[in-house]
Amino acid sequence: MRLFTKELPCQELVELVTAYLDGSLSRRDRRRFEAHISGCENCTTYVEQMRETIEATGRLTEDDLEPAAREELLAAFRGWSEGRSAD
Amino acid sequence: MTEDHELVQRLREGDESAFIELIDRYGAMMLRVAQMYVRDRATAEEVVSETWEAVLKGIDRFEERSSLKTWLFRILTNRAKTRGQRDGRMVPFSALSGADLDSEEPAVDADRFLGPDSPNPGAWATPPVAWPEERLLEKETLDVIEMAIDRLPEAQRQVILLRDVDGWTPMEVSDVLGITDGNQRVLLHRARSKVRAALERYLDPELGEAS
Numbered sequence: 001m002r003l004f005t006k007e008l009p010c011q012e013l014v015e016l017v018t019a020y021l022d023g024s025l026s027r028r029d030r031r032r033f034e035a036h037i038s039g040c041e042n043c044t045t046y047v048e049q050m051r052e053t054i055e056a057t058g059r060l061t062e063d064d065l066e067p068a069a070r071e072e073l074l075a076a077f078r079g080w081s082e083g084r085s086a087d
Numbered sequence: 088m089t090e091d092h093e094l095v096q097r098l099r100e101g102d103e104s105a106f107i108e109l110i111d112r113y114g115a116m117m118l119r120v121a122q123m124y125v126r127d128r129a130t131a132e133e134v135v136s137e138t139w140e141a142v143l144k145g146i147d148r149f150e151e152r153s154s155l156k157t158w159l160f161r162i163l164t165n166r167a168k169t170r171g172q173r174d175g176r177m178v179p180f181s182a183l184s185g186a187d188l189d190s191e192e193p194a195v196d197a198d199r200f201l202g203p204d205s206p207n208p209g210a211w212a213t214p215p216v217a218w219p220e221e222r223l224l225e226k227e228t229l230d231v232i233e234m235a236i237d238r239l240p241e242a243q244r245q246v247i248l249l250r251d252v253d254g255w256t257p258m259e260v261s262d263v264l265g266i267t268d269g270n271q272r273v274l275l276h277r278a279r280s281k282v283r284a285a286l287e288r289y290l291d292p293e294l295g296e297a298s
Contacts, residue, residue: 009200009208011195011209014194014195014280015276017194017276018279019276022257022272045214046214049217049218049283049287050279052218053279054251054279056228056229056232056286058251059229060229060232060252061252062115062116065111065114065115069114070110070114073110073136073139074103074106074107074110076136076143077143078103080101080140080143081101
């Protein structure tokens with residue numbers, strides 16, 4: 001029996017992973033979270049998969065600007081910088 | 088990545104390569120954020136070029152008390168909001184995310200856990216199986232992630248793109264989207280959980296068939 005820390009079931013732990021990784025859990029919840037994963041291989045695997053998901057997602061890149069839009073911006077920049085040096 | 092301060096200096100000197108670095112870094116993101124506020128892509132493109140115009144005009148007065156990115160996106164969202172309101176097409180992000188946040192959405196299907204009648208309710212019934220590391224690096228795996236993100240509800244999609252693809256901080260995201268820190272985290276959590284589930288179905292086909 002645990003009198004002071006209410007046990008955290010696996011099903012609740014999976015809802016706290018993002019808050020845990022962001023460091024935004026209360027100290028009490030963080031302790032419960034860490035106590036749980038230190039003794040639960042399944043949840044350790046789950047948290048690891050979330051980390052791997054985040055890391056792999058980070059390898060995606062934004063689309064490039066379309067060349068025409070990029071050229072237009074550059075033209076605007078040149079206009080601006082010429083106007084400046086003429087001052 | 089070149090530091091903000093250096094980029095600002097070079098912009099002031101009219102250095103075109105500094106401008107190119109900035110538009111390549113933020114251009115696509117800006118277009119996407121602008122599209123959340125206005126009617127169509129053409130309008131979003133206009134808002135983006137107006138923003139750059141304002142940035143160049145204001146660069147001498149920019150005091151660098153916030154990051155260049157924060158300043159840039161603040162100008163962008165202010166303009167996009169004004170434009171959206173004027174065109175009567177203002178769907179604030181908070182409304183979009185509100186509908187999303189109203190519904191319950193478990194990170195993992197309830198049937199993966201033991202039920203309330205079991206001796207250990209809420210424990211894994213069908214636990215996750217560790218993924219082979221080398222497959223995570225494959226191009227096909229990234230395609231699976233991209234498709235999963237495309238299928239997300241709009242608010243979740245925007246948040247995961249900013250946080251996990253573009254690497255923004257929680258504060259930058261809640262600032263630009265006009266939502267609370269808690270709400271951006273809920274949206275991110277839902278988005279990440281779905282991407283994880285899509286990866287699991289792809290990397291562990293047996294599980295995909297069972298559920």
